[in-house]
Amino acid sequence: MTKFIDGNKIDGLPVICALDVKELDAGEHKFWFRAATDALAQWQHLPVWVFKGKEAGKHIVVTAGVHGDEYNGVLAAQAIARGLRGKALNGSITIVPTINLSGMLHHSRDFFSSDPDVSCGNLNRHFPGNANGNEPQRYLHSIWHNLLKPNAELAIDLHTQTSGTVYPLYVFADFRIADAVNMARLMNRMRFWTIQAKRVYWRRYGTRTAFQASPLKPVLAVTRTAKWWHVQWQVHSTFSPTTA
Numbered sequence: 001m002t003k004f005i006d007g008n009k010i011d012g013l014p015v016i017c018a019l020d021v022k023e024l025d026a027g028e029h030k031f032w033f034r035a036a037t038d039a040l041a042q043w044q045h046l047p048v049w050v051f052k053g054k055e056a057g058k059h060i061v062v063t064a065g066v067h068g069d070e071y072n073g074v075l076a077a078q079a080i081a082r083g084l085r086g087k088a089l090n091g092s093i094t095i096v097p098t099i100n101l102s103g104m105l106h107h108s109r110d111f112f113s114s115d116p117d118v119s120c121g122n123l124n125r126h127f128p129g130n131a132n133g134n135e136p137q138r139y140l141h142s143i144w145h146n147l148l149k150p151n152a153e154l155a156i157d158l159h160t161q162t163s164g165t166v167y168p169l170y171v172f173a174d175f176r177i178a179d180a181v182n183m184a185r186l187m188n189r190m191r192f193w194t195i196q197a198k199r200v201y202w203r204r205y206g207t208r209t210a211f212q213a214s215p216l217k218p219v220l221a222v223t224r225t226a227k228w229w230h231v232q233w234q235v236h237s238t239f240s241p242t243t244a
């Protein structure tokens, strides 16, 4: 059930503390999701877009910014939302582009806890949260149970390079779920672009060895997190001779 905070709006948009996309009318919806309070007892709000079609279909959730310094995913989620405006679709897509608000404010991968006995840490390690746990667990409990899980038959969590690191291009997917497998295999299209980039690189810089050591080689991996079936897109954010 979608729960509105009566009379409470931010920038003209309704504030909610629970979302059920099945109840919404077809069309575009924007909300602020009330996640949890901070150390000053002020509510932290996540922006939420919902695009719902007139016809039945899969309910999909797109998230980004679980790691607060991974901005490519945030921008990608926003671009997806812009691309969906005015488009016909079946089912629904819920987009939450900024999961880790405190990390983003600090330009940090980690979630910044205000609990005096809890150090800052990787928010991704605290799903699905705990209503009676520490601050990151309480924060995630509300997001998981009232926003993400009820509206996701399939979910895409967008990541990219954390500051100062170099990863290969890869996707996590649970291969026991057909849709997840299909989506993961779409990464083969990315492999096409990788090959094209490789050709350009060889033409420009003339060394195969340098590219083979580069982070553009795609890797496919399988994983499962508790009760959360997901595809994770991890896309290398830069391509330059200095990263090869």
Ligand SMILES: [Zn+2]
Binding pocket: 066, 067, 070, 159, 160
């Ligand atoms: Zn990440």
